[in-house]
Amino acid sequence: MLTVKEIYKEYDALPLLNGLSFEVAQGELVCLLGSSGSGKSTMLRIIAGLEEPASGRIFWNGQDITQLPAHQRGFGLMFQDYALFPHKSVAENIAFGLRMAHTPKEEIDQIVRQSLESIRMLSFSDRPVTELSGGEQQRVALARALAPDPRLLMLDEPLGALDHNLRTELINELRQRLHASQKPVIYVTHDQEEAFALADRLLLLHEGRLIQEGSPEEVFRRPANAWVASFLGLGNLIPAARAKNGQIETEIGTLALPTSSCPETLHQGEQFSLLLRPEDAQLGLPAQENALSIQAQVLDCIFFRDYFRIEVTIKDQSLIIYSQQAFQPGKEIFVHWSEEDILCLPN
Numbered sequence: 001m002l003t004v005k006e007i008y009k010e011y012d013a014l015p016l017l018n019g020l021s022f023e024v025a026q027g028e029l030v031c032l033l034g035s036s037g038s039g040k041s042t043m044l045r046i047i048a049g050l051e052e053p054a055s056g057r058i059f060w061n062g063q064d065i066t067q068l069p070a071h072q073r074g075f076g077l078m079f080q081d082y083a084l085f086p087h088k089s090v091a092e093n094i095a096f097g098l099r100m101a102h103t104p105k106e107e108i109d110q111i112v113r114q115s116l117e118s119i120r121m122l123s124f125s126d127r128p129v130t131e132l133s134g135g136e137q138q139r140v141a142l143a144r145a146l147a148p149d150p151r152l153l154m155l156d157e158p159l160g161a162l163d164h165n166l167r168t169e170l171i172n173e174l175r176q177r178l179h180a181s182q183k184p185v186i187y188v189t190h191d192q193e194e195a196f197a198l199a200d201r202l203l204l205l206h207e208g209r210l211i212q213e214g215s216p217e218e219v220f221r222r223p224a225n226a227w228v229a230s231f232l233g234l235g236n237l238i239p240a241a242r243a244k245n246g247q248i249e250t251e252i253g254t255l256a257l258p259t260s261s262c263p264e265t266l267h268q269g270e271q272f273s274l275l276l277r278p279e280d281a282q283l284g285l286p287a288q289e290n291a292l293s294i295q296a297q298v299l300d301c302i303f304f305r306d307y308f309r310i311e312v313t314i315k316d317q318s319l320i321i322y323s324q325q326a327f328q329p330g331k332e333i334f335v336h337w338s339e340e341d342i343l344c345l346p347n
């Protein structure tokens with residue numbers, strides 16, 4: 001379906017997109033996830049044809065559309081701030097794209113009515129969009145993007161302007177509506193929770209490059225590097241290096257890791273990071289030797305509904321662990337991670 005090939009873009013001689021390539025298949029929901037300012041909106045505008053890449057090409061079903069004007073691409077784009085027309089009613093906003101495409105009036109009326117019904121806002125038809133709540137505006141903006149039946153739908157931080165509770169509520173609704181549309185979707189967000197809840201496939205954008213691509217589960221289980229693990233908040237990252245004898249040295253202990261969790265490609269002396277997930281921490285001394293085992297002091301203990309979030313310190317390192325049990329600050333405890341739970345990540 002959509003193929004994005006080696007897209008480069010710079011602003012003020014600074015590279016923003018540094019050779020981005022990816023594909024989106026029919027019916028697939030792809031989330032482009034990256035921090036603010038990483039070039040996500042720029043990438044969408046290039047696909048939409050609202051902006052030109054410095055180099056690289058965009059294909060639709062194998063056909064090069066890089067030079068095709070935006071209105072001939074048949075793509076729908078929902079902007080970050082919705083960009084609804086404030087002086088127009090809800091119905092007029094939804095009808096806009098259809099009118100631009102010279103759709104017959106009866107057909108427009110029918111599509112607008114159907115889409116208002118699907119978002120349960122039929123009675124809002126004549127209301128100015130300025131009188132809608134944030135959540136209602138979001139629904140109308142999505143309805144407007146879907147009304148012309150685009151062959152690809154792109155959403156730029158569609159929940160970004162809403163408060164947290166409403167966002168959580170709308171994520172499920174959005175997922176259902178996007179899957180029901182059966183359209184290929186590119187969903188842009190800086191919010192990893194949103195991306196993980198929605199995506200069939202994640203694309204992680206950092207410093208102009210796609211650092212990792214995979215299903216939410218793959219990315220969660222096997223983050224490609226320390227940045228990914230840190231960006232996704234997967235857990236404690238400890239600086240590490242491989243010593244002469246092949247063992248892994250860290251400031252909090254030495255351990256021998258199997259190549260499955262620490263590839264040979266991380267050579268002797270090279271700096272990398274160990275990922276120690278809070279939920280994998282076990283308390284007490286390990287039954288076998290195959291573990292990273294530490295004695296640490298409890299700094300803080302917070303109740304988190306179904307576990308305690310405990311901050312411990314060891315040799316100036318602060319680590320987070322989750323426990324079913326509460327501990328008083330100041331207490332010394334033994335914590336260990338089994339070898340199979342530890343990942344070595346390139347920095």
Ligand code: ADP
Nearest residue numbers: 011012016034035036037038039040041042043
């Ligand atoms: P994101 O959507 O990931 O937050 P953007 O694609 O909006 O990132 O933009 C990333 C950066 O690119 C911006 O911080 C800005 O510095 C630069 N940029 C984007 N568009 C323009 C433009 N039209 N002119 C100059 N700089 C721009």
Ligand code: MG
Nearest residue numbers: 040041080156
């Ligand atoms: Mg943006």
